[in-house]
Amino acid sequence: MSLLELEEVNSYYGESHILRGVTMEVEEGQIIALLGRNGAGKTTTLRSITGASPPEVRSGTVRFEGNDITGRRPEDISALGLSLVPEERRMFSNLTVAENLHVPDISRNLLNRIGRSEETGKTGLSDEEVYEQFPRLDERREQKAGTLSGGEQQMLAIARTLKQDTDLLMLDEPSEGLAPQIVQDVLDIIEEIAEQGKTILLVEQNAAAAIRLADYCYVLDQGRIVYEGTSEELEANDEVRQEYLGV
Amino acid sequence: MSVVGSVVGFMIQTLAVSSIYILVAIGLSITLGTLKFVNFAHAAMYLAGVYIGLGIALELQFSGDIARSIGLGNVGLDLGFLAALAIIPIITFGLGLLMERFVARPFYDRPDTDQILVTFGILLIVQELIRAFVGGRSLTFSRPAWAEGAISLGPLGTYASWRLAIIGITSVLVLAVYLYIEYTDVGLAVRAGTEDTEMVNLLGVRATRPFLVIFGVGSGLAGAAGVVGGPVFSVVPEVGVGVLVPAFLVVVVGGVGSIVGSVVGGLLIGAVEVGLVMNAPTWSSVGIYALAAVVLLVRPAGLMGAVEVDE
Numbered sequence: 001m002s003l004l005e006l007e008e009v010n011s012y013y014g015e016s017h018i019l020r021g022v023t024m025e026v027e028e029g030q031i032i033a034l035l036g037r038n039g040a041g042k043t044t045t046l047r048s049i050t051g052a053s054p055p056e057v058r059s060g061t062v063r064f065e066g067n068d069i070t071g072r073r074p075e076d077i078s079a080l081g082l083s084l085v086p087e088e089r090r091m092f093s094n095l096t097v098a099e100n101l102h103v104p105d106i107s108r109n110l111l112n113r114i115g116r117s118e119e120t121g122k123t124g125l126s127d128e129e130v131y132e133q134f135p136r137l138d139e140r141r142e143q144k145a146g147t148l149s150g151g152e153q154q155m156l157a158i159a160r161t162l163k164q165d166t167d168l169l170m171l172d173e174p175s176e177g178l179a180p181q182i183v184q185d186v187l188d189i190i191e192e193i194a195e196q197g198k199t200i201l202l203v204e205q206n207a208a209a210a211i212r213l214a215d216y217c218y219v220l221d222q223g224r225i226v227y228e229g230t231s232e233e234l235e236a237n238d239e240v241r242q243e244y245l246g247v
Numbered sequence: 248m249s250v251v252g253s254v255v256g257f258m259i260q261t262l263a264v265s266s267i268y269i270l271v272a273i274g275l276s277i278t279l280g281t282l283k284f285v286n287f288a289h290a291a292m293y294l295a296g297v298y299i300g301l302g303i304a305l306e307l308q309f310s311g312d313i314a315r316s317i318g319l320g321n322v323g324l325d326l327g328f329l330a331a332l333a334i335i336p337i338i339t340f341g342l343g344l345l346m347e348r349f350v351a352r353p354f355y356d357r358p359d360t361d362q363i364l365v366t367f368g369i370l371l372i373v374q375e376l377i378r379a380f381v382g383g384r385s386l387t388f389s390r391p392a393w394a395e396g397a398i399s400l401g402p403l404g405t406y407a408s409w410r411l412a413i414i415g416i417t418s419v420l421v422l423a424v425y426l427y428i429e430y431t432d433v434g435l436a437v438r439a440g441t442e443d444t445e446m447v448n449l450l451g452v453r454a455t456r457p458f459l460v461i462f463g464v465g466s467g468l469a470g471a472a473g474v475v476g477g478p479v480f481s482v483v484p485e486v487g488v489g490v491l492v493p494a495f496l497v498v499v500v501g502g503v504g505s506i507v508g509s510v511v512g513g514l515l516i517g518a519v520e521v522g523l524v525m526n527a528p529t530w531s532s533v534g535i536y537a538l539a540a541v542v543l544l545v546r547p548a549g550l551m552g553a554v555e556v557d558e
């Protein structure tokens with residue numbers, strides 16, 4: 001059984017039909033890359049998995065650890081151990097770094113847990129562990145998140161999800177808008193997290209880097225999976241890379 | 248009176264009037280900031296504070312048409328002002344939870360105009376229910392005996408103890424809510440959710456719950472404002488609309504979603520109102536609109552606000 005399975009998922013924004021029967025699997029312990037051009041439907045796929053709305057999943061099934069999670073609320077799906085680092089990082093920019101890191105901890109608050117069947121309130125990394133892994137954040141605990149550099153914000157966005165008890169981390173274009181040196185730092189962090197035993201679903205514009213990092217790749221075009229294969233296979237398949245990824 | 252004395256006197260009078268506006272404005276501001284919900288029915292909590300508070304503190308005479316036709320007499324617990332001040336926030340907190348769940352939540356995704364129509368409608372319904380049961384005439388909400396008379400502040404002059412009591416009560420309540428929002432998990436969830444509710448959900452927190460709690464807290468403050476304001480403003484059914492307007496201007500001036508903004512806005516509105524009432528009474532109600540207009544021209548988001556008020 002795969003950790004995450006999508007079966008014939010069809011997602012809509014209002015009347016526009018975006019995901020057209022997406023089927024894919026994410027094996028535990030692997031790094032999976034989801035690639036494709038602008039507007040191919042990568043973000044829509046991740047949002048469909050996390051239960052964020054819009055889009056609306058009108059048919060198909062999303063299974064996590066074998067359980068159907070289609071149409072469940074984002075906070076419940078997150079509590080199951082499936083986290084998203086969304087596009088554009090989405091800092092709480094008026095909150096300090098420490099406060100940003102504390103928001104996931106609120107899921108342990110009784111008010112949040114009461115009456116919810118999920119295993120809410122499971123803990124991920126402690127503050128100390130997070131600061132150890134992200135020393136740049138440690139130095140900036142009391143700084144407003146909005147004043148961090150792009151790279152630091154991306155680190156914070158990743159660190160924030162590690163405070164949850166995450167099994168599967170989905171990252172939507174983590175290298176977007178970052179200087180090349182910082183991109184490498186972010187990719188290193190992702191690799192490090194994978195080595196710590198987390199499964200990763202990575203969406204990237206920077207296809208070459210993503211293929212290098214990934215074990216297995218899916219290519220999306222106009223809401224359909226048009227190719228899947230191991231990184232070596234995709235590396236060797238110039239045709240697919242040129243037609244759908246432009247590399 | 249010395250210059251210092253008249254300045255301090257003006258300040259104390261301003262603070263007393265501002266206090267009530269601030270207590271009402273904070274709830275309005277928070278729901279507008281977090282939930283983008285324009286809640287004119289918030290003033291119904293003030294009305295609940297005044298009328299239920301009067302029933303708890305002293306006695307409420309039911310002399311409206313409906314009350315008479317069903318033979319409803321007077322109801323009074325006669326527990327005193329402090330008891331009302333302690334009980335009313337709890338009652339209005341509960342009413343606030345009900346209002347969020349059944350009135351506000353169904354309208355979160357609707358346009359502002361729908362929200363205004365529905366919530367203003369509810370305020371008018373509450374107002375008319377009060378008229379039907381309690382009656383439309385002005386009631387007396389007497390000050391407690393301990394707040395009668397005056398207190399000497401040494402060289403600064405002598406001032407009505409009642410005004411000082413209002414200022415003290417308001418300061419404690421506003422500070423408590425400020426600390427609650429700054430230093431608790433619920434407060435943090437509210438501040439984070441004000442910026443990006445979906446992100447809070449994605450981090451495993453069901454944001455509707457802290458939002459519900461904070462809606463109740465805002466309602467509790469408005470209820471407390473009713474108890475404090477009862478002996479200051481007149482006790483008539485229209486007083487809800489009467490405090491709603493300046494409280495809304497406080498939010499506009501101070502900036503949406505900011506407690507500090509509500510305090511600053513409340514002080515400004517209060518100062519302009521008190522200053523005009525003292526010197527040019529006919530201009531007093533126009534003055535606060537003029538102030539709001541000037542502030543909005545200079546700073547569209549209000550003095551402390553990050554979010555722009557639409558329209």
Ligand SMILES: Nc1ncnc2c1ncn2[C@@H]1O[C@H](COP(=O)(O)OP(=O)(O)OP(=O)(O)O)[C@@H](O)[C@H]1O
Nearest residue numbers: 013016018036037038039040041042043044045054
């Ligand atoms: N909220 C929305 N409402 C309507 N259409 C949308 C919405 N979000 C995305 N779309 C459309 O859905 C399609 C897929 O968008 P999506 O954001 O999933 O692409 P993507 O692969 O993530 O692209 P990018 O690499 O630019 O981030 C696009 O045609 C886009 O215009």
Ligand SMILES: [Mg+2]
Nearest residue numbers: 042043044087
């Ligand atoms: Mg995208």
